Amino acid sequence: MTATEAPPEPKPYRNSPGRRVLAFLRNTWRGLTAMRTALILLFLLALAALPGALLPQRTLNAPKTAEYIAAHGWWGTLLDRLQFFDVYSSVWFSAIYLLLMISLIGCLLPRSVEYFKAMRAKPVLTPRNLSRLPHFASTTTDRDADEVLAAVRARLAGWRTAEREEDGGARTVSAERGYLRETGNLVFHFAMLGLIIAFALGKMYTYEGQVIVQADGSEFCNSGIYAYDSFSPGLRVDGTDLAPFCVKVDDFTAEFTDAGQPLQYKSHVRYQQGTDLDTGTWRDYLLEVNSPLRLAGDRVYLLGNGWSPIFTITWPDGATRTQATQWRPTDGTGTLNEGATKFDPPGITDPFERRTKQLAVTGLFAPDGLLHGGVLTGGGPEQKNPMVAIDVMRGDLGLDSGQSQSIFSIDQSMVDDGRLSRVARSNLAPGQTVTLDDGTVVRFDGVQRYVSLQVSHDPTQTYVLGFAVAMLLGLGLSLVIKRRRLWVRVVPGAGAGTGTVVEVGGLARTDQAGYGEEFSRIAEELLTGKKKR
Amino acid sequence: MPVNETLSQYSDWSYTTATAIYLLALVFFLIEQSFGAKGRLAAQRSRERARELVGAGGPGTTESVTPPAENTTARAPRGRAERIGRMGAALTILGALLHLAALLLRGLATHRVPWGNMYEYIMAVTFIAVVTWLVVIRKFPARHLSGFLLLPIVILMFVGGTLLYTVAAPVQPALQSYWLTIHVSAAAVSSGVFLVPGVASILYLMRSAHERNPGRFARFGSRLPAADVLDRIAYRTTVLAFPLFTFGVLCGAVWAEAAWGRFWGWDPKETTAFIAWVVYAAYLHSRATAGWRGTRAAVINVVGFAVTVFNLFFVNLVTTGLHSYAGVG
Numbered sequence: 001m002t003a004t005e006a007p008p009e010p011k012p013y014r015n016s017p018g019r020r021v022l023a024f025l026r027n028t029w030r031g032l033t034a035m036r037t038a039l040i041l042l043f044l045l046a047l048a049a050l051p052g053a054l055l056p057q058r059t060l061n062a063p064k065t066a067e068y069i070a071a072h073g074w075w076g077t078l079l080d081r082l083q084f085f086d087v088y089s090s091v092w093f094s095a096i097y098l099l100l101m102i103s104l105i106g107c108l109l110p111r112s113v114e115y116f117k118a119m120r121a122k123p124v125l126t127p128r129n130l131s132r133l134p135h136f137a138s139t140t141t142d143r144d145a146d147e148v149l150a151a152v153r154a155r156l157a158g159w160r161t162a163e164r165e166e167d168g169g170a171r172t173v174s175a176e177r178g179y180l181r182e183t184g185n186l187v188f189h190f191a192m193l194g195l196i197i198a199f200a201l202g203k204m205y206t207y208e209g210q211v212i213v214q215a216d217g218s219e220f221c222n223s224g225i226y227a228y229d230s231f232s233p234g235l236r237v238d239g240t241d242l243a244p245f246c247v248k249v250d251d252f253t254a255e256f257t258d259a260g261q262p263l264q265y266k267s268h269v270r271y272q273q274g275t276d277l278d279t280g281t282w283r284d285y286l287l288e289v290n291s292p293l294r295l296a297g298d299r300v301y302l303l304g305n306g307w308s309p310i311f312t313i314t315w316p317d318g319a320t321r322t323q324a325t326q327w328r329p330t331d332g333t334g335t336l337n338e339g340a341t342k343f344d345p346p347g348i349t350d351p352f353e354r355r356t357k358q359l360a361v362t363g364l365f366a367p368d369g370l371l372h373g374g375v376l377t378g379g380g381p382e383q384k385n386p387m388v389a390i391d392v393m394r395g396d397l398g399l400d401s402g403q404s405q406s407i408f409s410i411d412q413s414m415v416d417d418g419r420l421s422r423v424a425r426s427n428l429a430p431g432q433t434v435t436l437d438d439g440t441v442v443r444f445d446g447v448q449r450y451v452s453l454q455v456s457h458d459p460t461q462t463y464v465l466g467f468a469v470a471m472l473l474g475l476g477l478s479l480v481i482k483r484r485r486l487w488v489r490v491v492p493g494a495g496a497g498t499g500t501v502v503e504v505g506g507l508a509r510t511d512q513a514g515y516g517e518e519f520s521r522i523a524e525e526l527l528t529g530k531k532k533r
Numbered sequence: 534m535p536v537n538e539t540l541s542q543y544s545d546w547s548y549t550t551a552t553a554i555y556l557l558a559l560v561f562f563l564i565e566q567s568f569g570a571k572g573r574l575a576a577q578r579s580r581e582r583a584r585e586l587v588g589a590g591g592p593g594t595t596e597s598v599t600p601p602a603e604n605t606t607a608r609a610p611r612g613r614a615e616r617i618g619r620m621g622a623a624l625t626i627l628g629a630l631l632h633l634a635a636l637l638l639r640g641l642a643t644h645r646v647p648w649g650n651m652y653e654y655i656m657a658v659t660f661i662a663v664v665t666w667l668v669v670i671r672k673f674p675a676r677h678l679s680g681f682l683l684l685p686i687v688i689l690m691f692v693g694g695t696l697l698y699t700v701a702a703p704v705q706p707a708l709q710s711y712w713l714t715i716h717v718s719a720a721a722v723s724s725g726v727f728l729v730p731g732v733a734s735i736l737y738l739m740r741s742a743h744e745r746n747p748g749r750f751a752r753f754g755s756r757l758p759a760a761d762v763l764d765r766i767a768y769r770t771t772v773l774a775f776p777l778f779t780f781g782v783l784c785g786a787v788w789a790e791a792a793w794g795r796f797w798g799w800d801p802k803e804t805t806a807f808i809a810w811v812v813y814a815a816y817l818h819s820r821a822t823a824g825w826r827g828t829r830a831a832v833i834n835v836v837g838f839a840v841t842v843f844n845l846f847f848v849n850l851v852t853t854g855l856h857s858y859a860g861v862g
Contacts (some may be wrong), residue, residue: 018644035821036824036825037817037820039818039819039822041811041832042812042814042815042818043811043815045811046808046811046812046815046840049804049807049808049811050804052799052804052809053801053804053805053808053848053852057799060798060799060800060854087799088799131572141850159640196640208794208795224815257702257703259702261702261703261705262705262706263703263705263706264706264709265706265829288706289706289707289709289792290706290707290709290710290712290788290792291791291794292791292794299794301792301793301794303793303794423835441548443812456794456795457797458796463795464796465786465787465796468783469783469788471779471780472776472780472783475774475775475776475779479772479775479776
């Protein structure tokens with residue numbers, strides 16, 4: 001076949017840069033807001049979150065992360081460079097959830113418009129052939145059309161209905177129900193958006209600080225970062241504007257089962273905030289696990305506890321110093337603790353001389369100590385027979401070196417250099433002493449408790465909770481409620497004795513099955529005009 | 534308060550007996566599944582015939598509202614396999630009662646809710662799964678599949694009762710809160726319910742592979758219910774469990790705020806719960822996406838259940854996080 005006439009020349013499409021950019025943007029937007037994309041992004045999000053559960057994370061456990069990287073050579077370094085140890089602040093994780101948020105907004109905007117239109121729209125026209133619907137029932141009745149319609153109206157109270165008259169004289173009722181499903185769905189998604197935003201804002205203005213306080217009436221004040229042992233601020237927190245409050249820790253008690261399992265930790269504290277700071281009023285609070293002290297804007301938690309052995313040193317010239325420094329548990333239970341209590345010799349002004357005479361008492365402490373051939377072991381976490389196994393070190397502790405050192409141990413490099421050496425080793429019960437070669441006496445006085453407190457500040461967490469509850473409610477609505485349609489057509493009889501034909505059709509608009517039972521019940525009531533119980 | 538050793542002993546006995554009974558029921562169900570296909574097909578055919586008859590009542594003739602199915606279903610004579618299946622169901626109910634007794638006794642023995650460590654948690658999760666399944670088989674013609682559900686349950690209970698067994702004891706201070714009741718029961722209930730769609734989705738994948746190509750799973754696939762029945766079971770149970778799971782995570786966040794000083798900290802357990810939540814959310818979305826219904830949705834559901842199991846075992850036993858309450862080792 002030959003073409004007799006050439007097709008009309010199509011109008012030349014001007015592929016201008018502007019149009020190309022526009023088309024690109026439009027296609028990107030469409031692609032990004034498609035459900036398929038959202039699904040893939042959800043998967044990527046799940047996949048991207050996974051390394052956080054499998055690999056140690058720097059924010060949770062920095063030493064373990066460093067250990068892991070060191071143990072895995074180039075592989076560890078590579079993972080570190082790819083931000084696998086800071087998953088939740090990594091570029092790729094952020095990228096996925098930002099894309100997901102854009103996708104979510106792009107999906108929600110048109111749906112909201114659609115939703116408001118649907119809220120004002122009348123239920124749709126009655127299909128011509130109701131028997132083709134998934135749910136259908138019909139009957140012929142002696143009641144006249146008005147009677148039937150009145151009964152239908154009464155039965156469909158609570159449904160959104162529209163009555164229409166058809167050409168043939170038939171009258172129809174279109175009814176729809178379950179609009180709350182879409183309401184719930186939108187509430188859920190908008191609340192999720194709100195939650196993410198509140199969460200992100202919280203990360204800006206939050207801070208968290210840990211501090212160890214001796215449980216002997218010692219005081220901690222939230223006056224600045226320097227007051228804390230460790231402090232992790234949000235991006236917009238510089239530590240200059242912390243809410244002022246003070247806490248005094250009066251005591252700490254722990255209860256254990258016979259097997260040494262902890263039962264209860266509690267600490268009596270006193271606190272002051274706001275105007276109490278000016279008047280000097282202290283208020284009491286019983287601080288427990290699961291029961292933080294909630295102040296205006298800040299919360300104080302009882303996170304941990306431990307022992308501080310008390311040592312008194314009496315120098316040959318009669319000068320004495322007493323110190324209680326926190327030691328840390330060697331395992332989770334606290335049956336055995338380790339640490340170093342460090343002393344500067346009094347009355348020596350020459351720094352060089354002082355650095356030959358500094359003392360440190362290091363070793364182990366057991367609240368319920370047992371000695372086996374001179375080796376101290378812990379029998380339990382309760383204070384029954386407190387005992388220390390100590391090394392007394394003398395020399396340069398390295399405190400003046402400018403490098404920070406752990407409060408729980410001595411600087412091993414000083415020992416290796418020969419600038420710090422052991423001058424005594426002994427096992428002591430409370431009141432017992434050990435005398436050094438120069439006549440200095442080290443006495444173990446006893447032990448006291450300390451608590452580890454955490455102060456947390458998160459201004460948006462109430463909003464996060466609010467959004468989360470809204471999400472839950474929306475989710476419940478959108479999963480429980482079924483969107484369904486029902487139509488009734490009433491055809492008046494042609495003459496006396498022919499009866500009125502009533503047809504009922506139904507369609508579930510969601511993929512949730514289970515409309516059948518409800519439809520059967522309603523249809524039967526509509527057709528017979530009787531209430532079914 | 535001291536632990537009541539006698540009650541705890543009775544609890545252990547109930548648990549062991551329940552496991553044994555489930556194992557016996559499992560055998561019964563497998564017999565029904567293997568030899569009861571003919572009877573089931575006959576029953577299904579007669580049901581369909583009844584439905585067609587009802588459907589044939591065209592418009593304008595007489596009242597044609599679907600009557601309750603039992604009245605018209607011509608009952609097929611019960612075969613031996615079906616009788617064995619019914620015995621299996623009765624045994625499962627008996628097992629569930631003993632299972633419940635084990636839980637209650639454990640709670641009475643320790644004076645707290647009986648889900649404070651991994652052994653007890655597994656006891657609670659498997660109980661919920663069995664109860665959910667018993668409800669499912671009342672509504673769907675799927676009783677003969679019970680063996681496939683009881684298989685993971687028996688394995689879980691065996692592992693829980695042997696490797697993870699923990700002597701009844703009070704819980705540590707961090708767990709002494711009313712949130713233990715709320716948060717952990719929401720988690721246990723949702724995980725238990727999630728087991729059912731997990732199993733149903735695996736069966737769905739086999740059945741739909743068989744429907745596409747009858748050569749695949751030729752003998753097994755033909756004995757499974759229609760793919761859409763399995764799909765409905767999976768969807769209905771997921772829709773029930775998902776809000777519960779969300780509630781559990783939400784309560785966990787509230788509790789974490791009171792106990793650990795922050796409501797969300799990407800602890801391994803929290804992270805994995807988040808992943809499971811995202812996967813199940815993807816499942817719900819996939820059912821509303823063209824081209825993702827059916828097989829892909831089922832795969833997602835199976836992945837979701839795999840993440841839940843991973844969350845239970847790997848996160849509790851291998852990683853160290855704040856949720857290390859397994860009480861093992």
